[in-house]
Amino acid sequence: MTATGAQTPAIRISNLAFAYNGTPILEDVTLEIMARDSLCIVGPNGGGKTTLLKLILGLLKPDQGEIEVLGQAPEKSRLRIGYVPQYARYDPQFPVTVFEVVLMGRLDRIFCGTYARADRQAAESALAEMGLTDLAGRLFAEISGGQRQRVLIARALAAEGELLILDEPTANIDAASEEHLFELLAKLNERLTVMLVTHDVGFASKFFKSIICVNRQVVLHPTSELTGELIRNMYGGDIRMIRHDHRCSPEGHCDHGIS
Amino acid sequence: MEFLEALANPAIPFLRYALAVGILASLAFGIIGTYVVARRITYIAGAIAHCVLGGIGAGLYCQHKLGGITWFGPLSGAIVAALLAAIIIGLVSLHASQREDTAIGALWAIGMAIGLLFIAKTPGYIEPMSYLFGNILLISEFDLWMVLALDGLVVVIATLFYHKFLAVCFDEEYARLRGVRTDLYYLLLLCLTALTVVLLVRVVGIVMVIALLTLPAAVASNFAKGLWQMMVLATLFCIAFIGSGLALSYSFDLPSGPTIIVIAGLVYLLATGLRQLRTRKN
Numbered sequence: 001m002t003a004t005g006a007q008t009p010a011i012r013i014s015n016l017a018f019a020y021n022g023t024p025i026l027e028d029v030t031l032e033i034m035a036r037d038s039l040c041i042v043g044p045n046g047g048g049k050t051t052l053l054k055l056i057l058g059l060l061k062p063d064q065g066e067i068e069v070l071g072q073a074p075e076k077s078r079l080r081i082g083y084v085p086q087y088a089r090y091d092p093q094f095p096v097t098v099f100e101v102v103l104m105g106r107l108d109r110i111f112c113g114t115y116a117r118a119d120r121q122a123a124e125s126a127l128a129e130m131g132l133t134d135l136a137g138r139l140f141a142e143i144s145g146g147q148r149q150r151v152l153i154a155r156a157l158a159a160e161g162e163l164l165i166l167d168e169p170t171a172n173i174d175a176a177s178e179e180h181l182f183e184l185l186a187k188l189n190e191r192l193t194v195m196l197v198t199h200d201v202g203f204a205s206k207f208f209k210s211i212i213c214v215n216r217q218v219v220l221h222p223t224s225e226l227t228g229e230l231i232r233n234m235y236g237g238d239i240r241m242i243r244h245d246h247r248c249s250p251e252g253h254c255d256h257g258i259s
Numbered sequence: 260m261e262f263l264e265a266l267a268n269p270a271i272p273f274l275r276y277a278l279a280v281g282i283l284a285s286l287a288f289g290i291i292g293t294y295v296v297a298r299r300i301t302y303i304a305g306a307i308a309h310c311v312l313g314g315i316g317a318g319l320y321c322q323h324k325l326g327g328i329t330w331f332g333p334l335s336g337a338i339v340a341a342l343l344a345a346i347i348i349g350l351v352s353l354h355a356s357q358r359e360d361t362a363i364g365a366l367w368a369i370g371m372a373i374g375l376l377f378i379a380k381t382p383g384y385i386e387p388m389s390y391l392f393g394n395i396l397l398i399s400e401f402d403l404w405m406v407l408a409l410d411g412l413v414v415v416i417a418t419l420f421y422h423k424f425l426a427v428c429f430d431e432e433y434a435r436l437r438g439v440r441t442d443l444y445y446l447l448l449l450c451l452t453a454l455t456v457v458l459l460v461r462v463v464g465i466v467m468v469i470a471l472l473t474l475p476a477a478v479a480s481n482f483a484k485g486l487w488q489m490m491v492l493a494t495l496f497c498i499a500f501i502g503s504g505l506a507l508s509y510s511f512d513l514p515s516g517p518t519i520i521v522i523a524g525l526v527y528l529l530a531t532g533l534r535q536l537r538t539r540k541n
Binding site: 078 | 299422425429432436488
């Protein structure tokens with residue numbers, strides 16, 4: 001893990017705009033995210049959260065403006081990012097073991113043949129950190145959703161990046177797994193910048209130092225500022241109901257007259 | 260027993276060739292078939308296989324009509340057509356934003372149509388049936404060497420880049436984020452699939468080669484823990500299907516291709532049925 005000083009920005013975005021088929025998705029985005037921050041990206045469905053994520057990962061190119069991640073262009077810095085996609089998008093029958101999935105975090109280090117001992121050790125310690133050592137030989141398809149989620153985090157850790165990005169990690173997992181997930185993330189945040197996408201506004205304030213609201217425009221707030229008024233501004237004025245308690249519907253709160 | 264005696268009989272070399280081709284090609288079939296089944300691209304492999312007929316037709320036409328070109332025969336035609344089809348279909352599947360299946364279906368039919376047109380215009384009577392459904396009488400010693408070379412190539416590449424292919428099949432986006440040129444590996448995998456398809460066209464024919472590519476891997480998936488095991492098991496199943504199919508077809512005077520496929524199909528249905536029963540019990 002490279003030591004990045006707390007004052008260097010992990011992500012710097014200036015005047016960015018992105019349109020898809022002529023429809024503007026993101027406009028005039030300027031953003032600076034500090035290293036070792038813990039952020040939550042929230043916003044309604046279709047508001048541009050996933051697009052922002054893909055721009056940061058370098059999977060999409062901005063139409064205008066610039067992005068710098070860890071001081072480099074996104075295509076260059078992506079190897080230093082630990083990315084955790086949604087586990088539910090995987091083929092449930094794919095024959096791959098947990099250990100093989102975690103080893104994929106080291107994919108950039110081999111050209112052909114087998115992984116080096118250092119790669120296997122990195123994968124083993126990532127599994128151990130996630131408490132999954134016993135599952136190493138099991139099929140990825142056989143284990144529970146919460147466990148799969150942790151395997152994907154272990155894979156991101158095996159890559160030994162400085163920035164951990166998780167896409168909707170709380171979708172489709174039960175409350176106990178979710179609580180466990182946030183304990184793990186809090187620990188990882190001691191050495192990594194942690195960024196998480198969710199459409200579940202309710203829990204956001206509880207765990208994160210900052211929150212990024214995305215709805216075509218992008219605004220960064222310290223979580224202490226997150227108020228009903230702010231959310232109303234972000235989602236538009238016609239909200240009938242927003243619930244702030246943590247334990248309502250697992251689909252989140254955004255669908256009640258907002259999106 | 261009769262089959263074993265026939266194998267040893269120097270007067271009928273084609274049976275030995277067929278078995279040798281089958282066993283050698285099983286390696287490539289087990290490995291590539293596993294990727295195809297795991298990545299769920301059976302229909303893409305099917306389209307490639309049918310495009311092979313275009314190349315076979317062109318090869319026959321060049322050989323018979325344009326007399327001088329002897330080096331370009333049905334087998335080299337098949338290899339060229341299969342690789343070409345793999346790259347075109349691969350690019351379509353990578354870049355088509357919608358109606359990918361329609362485009363691939365069209366290529367599937369166009370490839371076959373071109374082949375049949377060439378065969379129709381080739382002087383002398385050529386039976387397209389033998390290419391569509393396989394005819395072990397057509398296997399020569401030269402074919403055997405070609406199969407050996409292709410097989411070696413496929414097995415070596417597929418094994419060397421096992422981890423890359425695994426990652427590209429399992430999670431293409433993540434592989435790209437780890438710096439892997441996923442488009443290139445996807446196209447390479449399709450090209451290997453194409454070469455694998457060419458390997459067994461003589462034995463089971465174009466129409467049924469897809470069944471032999473996917474059924475052993477599908478049966479293996481019922482027992483395997485992980486991709487690597489699935490490859491080994493699929494190879495063994497493939498050898499068993501081809502061996503027993505050739506033996507039965509010889510003993511009962513049946514066409515080899517359909518016999519092999521019916522055996523593979525029955526075992527697949529049996530394995531899948533047993534698995535269903537077992538999961539229902541639990």
